[in-house]
Amino acid sequence: MSENKYRDAQHALAEKIRLVEDFPTNGVLFEDLTPVLADADAFQLMVDELADACTRLGATLIGGLDARGFLLGSAVAYKMGLGILAIRKKGKLPPPVHSQEYSLEYGTAALEIPATGMGLEGQQVVLVDDVLATGGTLVAARNLIEKCGGEVAGNVVVLEVAGLGGRERLDDLPLVVVNEPAEQE
Numbered sequence: 604m605s606e607n608k609y610r611d612a613q614h615a616l617a618e619k620i621r622l623v624e625d626f627p628t629n630g631v632l633f634e635d636l637t638p639v640l641a642d643a644d645a646f647q648l649m650v651d652e653l654a655d656a657c658t659r660l661g662a663t664l665i666g667g668l669d670a671r672g673f674l675l676g677s678a679v680a681y682k683m684g685l686g687i688l689a690i691r692k693k694g695k696l697p698p699p700v701h702s703q704e705y706s707l708e709y710g711t712a713a714l715e716i717p718a719t720g721m722g723l724e725g726q727q728v729v730l731v732d733d734v735l736a737t738g739g740t741l742v743a744a745r746n747l748i749e750k751c752g753g754e755v756a757g758n759v760v761v762l763e764v765a766g767l768g769g770r771e772r773l774d775d776l777p778l779v780v781v782n783e784p785a786e787q788e
Contacts, residue, residue, distance in 0.1 A: 616652075639761075653759055663685065664687075665728070665731055666755070667688065667690065668714075675731050690715075692712065696716070703715075705740070714743050738768065
């Protein structure tokens with residue numbers, strides 16, 4: 604994609620993102636993608652940008668993270684003619700499952716994928732999610748996929764919350780942020 608077309612896409616998406624101050628806590632500026640998802644043109648543009656990034660990273664399977672990563676990842680996988688690996692929060696899948704625990708600010712959580720019915724060996728999985736914050740979920744998803752014999756080829760997100768260290772936690776893998784601010788380019 605040409606540099607000008609890429610910047611036009613970033614601008615079009617930025618115009619649709621709803622900014623909510625002090626959510627979920629004071630001092631946080633929440634970037635809500637709901638208006639982007641509800642607008643057919645903006646949604647298509649976002650999916651096109653995500654799919655382009657996943658293609659460049661050599662995806663053979665898309666990994667969508669629970670829950671908004673399912674929406675985005677499914678659309679990307681469909682556009683690319685690939686399958687979607689739904690990476691679920693603990694307790695959402697029937698057993699048997701592979702599980703990966705990870706730390707949260709106040710405790711732990713876990714991600715799961717089915718232990719039977721699909722093979723990840725030899726797959727180049729690109730992880731797709733809406734927002735990169737601390738990177739904990741993407742790191743856990745990578746560990747889970749690698750534990751099951753797959754390889755994570757990169758991470759693709761729509762937005763990044765600066766200053767939370769997520770980018771640094773993913774620094775050994777390619778990271779594409781579709782709506783990346785100019786100062787991070």
